[in-house]
Amino acid sequence: MSRIQTTFDKLQQHNRRALIPFFTAGDPSPAMTVPLLHAMVAAGADVIELGVPFSDPMADGPTIQRASERSLKQGTSLRGVLDMVAEFRLQDNSTPIVLMGYGNPIEAMGWEVFARRCAEVGVDGVLTVDFPPEESHEAFEHLQRHGIDPIFLLAPTTLEARIEQVAKLARGYVYYVSLKGVTGSGNLDLSAIEQKLPQLRKHIKLPIGVGFGIRDAATARAVAKLCDGVVVGSRIVQQIEDSTEATVIDNVSALIKELRLAVDQA
Amino acid sequence: MYNYPDSTGHFGQFGGIYMAETLIPAVEELRTQYLRYRDDPEFKAEFAYELKHYVGRPSPIYHAKNWSDRLGGAQIYLKREDLNHTGAHKINNAIGQALLARRMGKKRVIAETGAGMHGVATATVAARYGMECVVYMGAEDIQRQSPNVYRMKLLGATVVPVESGSRTLKDACNEAIRDWVTNVESTFYIFGTAAGPHPYPMMVRDFQCVIGNEAKIQMPEMIGRQPDAVIACVGGGSNAIGLFYPYIEDTSVQIIGVEAGGHGIASGHHAAPLTSNSKVGVLHGNKVYLIQDENGQIIETHSISAGLDYPGVGPEHCLLRDLGRAQYVAINDDEALQAFHDLCRFEGIIPALESSHALAHAAKIAPGMSRDKVLLVNLSGRGDKDINTVARLSGITL
Numbered sequence: 001m002s003r004i005q006t007t008f009d010k011l012q013q014h015n016r017r018a019l020i021p022f023f024t025a026g027d028p029s030p031a032m033t034v035p036l037l038h039a040m041v042a043a044g045a046d047v048i049e050l051g052v053p054f055s056d057p058m059a060d061g062p063t064i065q066r067a068s069e070r071s072l073k074q075g076t077s078l079r080g081v082l083d084m085v086a087e088f089r090l091q092d093n094s095t096p097i098v099l100m101g102y103g104n105p106i107e108a109m110g111w112e113v114f115a116r117r118c119a120e121v122g123v124d125g126v127l128t129v130d131f132p133p134e135e136s137h138e139a140f141e142h143l144q145r146h147g148i149d150p151i152f153l154l155a156p157t158t159l160e161a162r163i164e165q166v167a168k169l170a171r172g173y174v175y176y177v178s179l180k181g182v183t184g185s186g187n188l189d190l191s192a193i194e195q196k197l198p199q200l201r202k203h204i205k206l207p208i209g210v211g212f213g214i215r216d217a218a219t220a221r222a223v224a225k226l227c228d229g230v231v232v233g234s235r236i237v238q239q240i241e242d243s244t245e246a247t248v249i250d251n252v253s254a255l256i257k258e259l260r261l262a263v264d265q266a
Numbered sequence: 267m268y269n270y271p272d273s274t275g276h277f278g279q280f281g282g283i284y285m286a287e288t289l290i291p292a293v294e295e296l297r298t299q300y301l302r303y304r305d306d307p308e309f310k311a312e313f314a315y316e317l318k319h320y321v322g323r324p325s326p327i328y329h330a331k332n333w334s335d336r337l338g339g340a341q342i343y344l345k346r347e348d349l350n351h352t353g354a355h356k357i358n359n360a361i362g363q364a365l366l367a368r369r370m371g372k373k374r375v376i377a378e379t380g381a382g383m384h385g386v387a388t389a390t391v392a393a394r395y396g397m398e399c400v401v402y403m404g405a406e407d408i409q410r411q412s413p414n415v416y417r418m419k420l421l422g423a424t425v426v427p428v429e430s431g432s433r434t435l436k437d438a439c440n441e442a443i444r445d446w447v448t449n450v451e452s453t454f455y456i457f458g459t460a461a462g463p464h465p466y467p468m469m470v471r472d473f474q475c476v477i478g479n480e481a482k483i484q485m486p487e488m489i490g491r492q493p494d495a496v497i498a499c500v501g502g503g504s505n506a507i508g509l510f511y512p513y514i515e516d517t518s519v520q521i522i523g524v525e526a527g528g529h530g531i532a533s534g535h536h537a538a539p540l541t542s543n544s545k546v547g548v549l550h551g552n553k554v555y556l557i558q559d560e561n562g563q564i565i566e567t568h569s570i571s572a573g574l575d576y577p578g579v580g581p582e583h584c585l586l587r588d589l590g591r592a593q594y595v596a597i598n599d600d601e602a603l604q605a606f607h608d609l610c611r612f613e614g615i616i617p618a619l620e621s622s623h624a625l626a627h628a629a630k631i632a633p634g635m636s637r638d639k640v641l642l643v644n645l646s647g648r649g650d651k652d653i654n655t656v657a658r659l660s661g662i663t664l
Contacts, residue, residue, distance in 0.1 A: 056437075058440045104547045104558065132283065
């Protein structure tokens with residue numbers, strides 16, 4: 001059984017929701033990424049989405065854009081991110097890691113090489129923001145062959161026929177983008193999420209994570225009531241930006257603990 | 267028979283719809299609506315009417331005889347897109363998309379712009395049809411194309427400076443996409459070039475084909491036959507595909523696309539993905555040849571011309587190159603600048619720096635050809651917007 005499935009199964013047995021933090025690999029520095037991963041797990045993260053920085057992050061708001069720029073300036077590459085996951089796995093063989101980013105760095109490496117390397121280092125899922133199911137045939141084939149879960153996005157604008165289509169391809173969990181906008185936007189509409197979820201559940205048998213626009217404990221708690229996992233990205237990246245190298249671990253741990261508490265209260 | 271894109275929006279391995287999920291239904295709706303109206307007699311009639319009475323089409327073809335005589339070889343003819351309303355070919359596409367936007371009930375339009383010509387065209391049609399207009403423009407481009415920024419403002423558009431990345435056209439695209447994903451229900455994205463997610467490469471090409479369709483009628487009227495070659499500059503490549511497409515099946519006509527060679531391909535400071543043998547990659551919704559590093563990060567490009575300063579190129583140009591049907595070459599900044607000055611002095615026409623790349627390539631090959639050969643160059647835009655740049659390069663402060 002995959003780490004993702006094991007994790008969600010265990011949570012479901014205890015009627016708990018997953019806390020899924022996101023941050024950009026290589027931010028604030030490449031050396032801090034593995035320590036941050038361990039600190040997040042210790043503070044209560046269930047699954048971690050590790051961002052692979054890209055020069056042109058079209059789906060991201062300013063906070064994650066700046067994180068990508070900081071990371072790339074320090075020479076982070078997809079190859080480097082895979083090495084970070086390998087290092088993380090030396091001490092943690094149970095927390096699922098999902099790589100999240102844009103398709104071009106993977107295209108440049110080649111999907112087969114990438115998928116094989118993911119399996120070697122212990123990556124569990126891959127979410128490629130700008131590769132919808134229509135363009136994911138090649139990616140899907142290689143990821144499947146190496147047992148890596150392709151994670152797909154669904155959006156408020158997604159029509160029912162597409163939900164069905166995504167349901168057939170998706171593995172691991174499905175990431176529901178809670179609002180029309182880029183990451184870190186502020187216009188979260190809880191009632192809209194609540195209305196959309198039954199339609200998603202009708203076709204999606206996998207756990208559903210909800211992200212985009214979850215800014216604090218209160219929104220995390222409210223969203224956790226509705227779904228199986230809460231994804232928090234820009235808020236964490238903002239915390240990293242606001243910290244120094246000396247304080248970043250403590251500050252991020254404190255934030256994760258706060259979010260954990262909120263999610264568990266749902 | 268040449269018939270691209272296929273039903274999934276691919277030109278061979280190129281093209282596609284590489285967009286985030288939130289926008290997929292929007293491009294799907296756009297495709298459906300475009301296919302519905304493309305052959306609709308009323309839509310076609312309105313488009314033709316606007317092109318004739320608002321843009322001033324057909325644009326003439328002009329024999330640049332003085333310049334040809336000086337070069338001493340092939341005769342150079344110019345397709346005068348610079349004489350269109352707003353001063354470039356961009357208006358053809360902007361009108362087509364605005365008419366579609368109206369039929370789709372969208373009251374707000376957004377656009378990206380590099381040199382500002384597409385931004386001006388979009389601001390123009392927004393004023394004409396009473397729509398709200400926001401144009402994203404790289405902060406670097408705002409500096410080098412300031413007259414166009416003011417033109418857009420006069421036309422009622424909001425111009426948003428983009429400070430991220432290289433602060434040029436690609437970053438303006440990123441920001442326009444971010445706006446679209448946020449305002450997808452109210453907003454129509456008037457994309458300026460024959461690239462991006464399907465159906466844009468096809469739709470922009472179709473709207474720009476008026477250029478080549480007219481030329482195919484005009485050339486026989488002028489010289490009794492088609493030209494030996496058609497030449498156009500290629501950034502994303504909309505003016506080029508508009509001229510080339512109607513000639514694709516006429517293999518007696520050579521097709522030449524001219525990319526921005528910047529400081530020279532070998533320098534690494536250029537905007538010529540096809541000529542520099544870039545790898546295939548994915549950016550802004552489509553799979554194309556893309557200037558990138560070994561890790562798949564997009565590299566900052568350089569061109570004297572803001573409109574060509576882009577790391578990618580439309581998917582149909584990628585295919586035409588691979589099929590061998592079109593040839594792609596690069597012209598450096600200094601060669602383009604020379605052609606700019608020559609056309610001013612010998613023909614009394616101030617060309618856009620973008621178009622000057624195509625002119626420079628014609629000037630390069632004409633002397634080696636006999637006098638009865640004919641080169642048709644797309645003079646895609648006028649150069650008034652570039653006078654500050656040219657003056658600065660000549661050491662003059664205006």
